[in-house]
Amino acid sequence: MGAEINNYPIEKTENYKNMINGAISSLSKVQLSNWTAKQAYIGLGALICAASEQQIDICPMEGFDKEKFDEILGLKERNLTSACIGAVGYRSEEDTNQFLKKVRKPIEELFETI
Amino acid sequence: MGAEINNYPIEKTENYKNMINGAISSLSKVQLSNWTAKQAYIGLGALICAASEQQIDICPMEGFDKEKFDEILGLKERNLTSACIGAVGYRSEEDTNQFLKKVRKPIEELFETI
Ligand SMILES: Cc1cc2nc3c(=O)[nH]c(=O)nc-3n(C[C@H](O)[C@H](O)[C@H](O)COP(=O)(O)O)c2cc1C
Ligand SMILES: Cc1cc2nc3c(=O)[nH]c(=O)nc-3n(C[C@H](O)[C@H](O)[C@H](O)COP(=O)(O)O)c2cc1C
Numbered sequence: 242m243g244a245e246i247n248n249y250p251i252e253k254t255e256n257y258k259n260m261i262n263g264a265i266s267s268l269s270k271v272q273l274s275n276w277t278a279k280q281a282y283i284g285l286g287a288l289i290c291a292a293s294e295q296q297i298d299i300c301p302m303e304g305f306d307k308e309k310f311d312e313i314l315g316l317k318e319r320n321l322t323s324a325c326i327g328a329v330g331y332r333s334e335e336d337t338n339q340f341l342k343k344v345r346k347p348i349e350e351l352f353e354t355i
Numbered sequence: 356m357g358a359e360i361n362n363y364p365i366e367k368t369e370n371y372k373n374m375i376n377g378a379i380s381s382l383s384k385v386q387l388s389n390w391t392a393k394q395a396y397i398g399l400g401a402l403i404c405a406a407s408e409q410q411i412d413i414c415p416m417e418g419f420d421k422e423k424f425d426e427i428l429g430l431k432e433r434n435l436t437s438a439c440i441g442a443v444g445y446r447s448e449e450d451t452n453q454f455l456k457k458v459r460k461p462i463e464e465l466f467e468t469i
Pocket of ligand 1: 300301302303304343344394
């Protein structure tokens, strides 16, 4: 895809392609699924930022029934799995949680400068 | 921490605490490290967005020598591990890669509306 977009000979990507394919094919199914899930979490981080910037709430969730989600969304047939959920929307006026203070670690604890 | 910040009795969090502790303690060391890494990738996503919004470049990287990083940063003694790297900075004028077109999957391929 990169070769096509930037108009360089596909042969030049051969070594890179082999390196990537080698690295990926050496991963077990569980390792592969953890790796792709992590990449999905980068997107989840972007979604959280984009939503909150527009004052839209988002609730990122794990701990759901992945098997069931995959089944309902027909992901298995496509060799895909669900990694995480982000429920996006405007908060209800009746939601009492919105009045709670946010629970966040203090910056000094979260970051470290070396 | 939530109880303290929002001023509700700590006893009320007992069931929730037990549920979370139960879920976490049932994870193997590898599962735990994958789970915490995923949470770190949410932050990586936020970092990518924050940097690019300010026209600062960031190069998220995996595939580095985690053992060596942990050693150099003294993470092991603190029961921490490195998950991912993000090199942040302004691009060099001499960097020829900056003139390449970005390689991105088309939106229609990346998102699906159901
Ligand atoms: C059903 C449900 C499942 C959740 N699962 C996870 C999880 O697995 N991992 C996690 O870090 N947060 C999880 N959360 C927490 C939310 O993502 C979020 O942090 C929480 O609602 C508090 O958001 P706030 O601190 O911005 O108000 C879950 C929340 C809900 C309601
Ligand atoms: C040394 C190095 C290691 C990288 N490792 C990974 C990786 O493990 N996973 C990944 O998704 N991208 C990895 N990347 C790719 C970069 O994060 C980034 O996508 C790439 O530099 C292209 O960025 P651009 O498309 O915004 O120009 C790596 C890049 C470099 C230079």
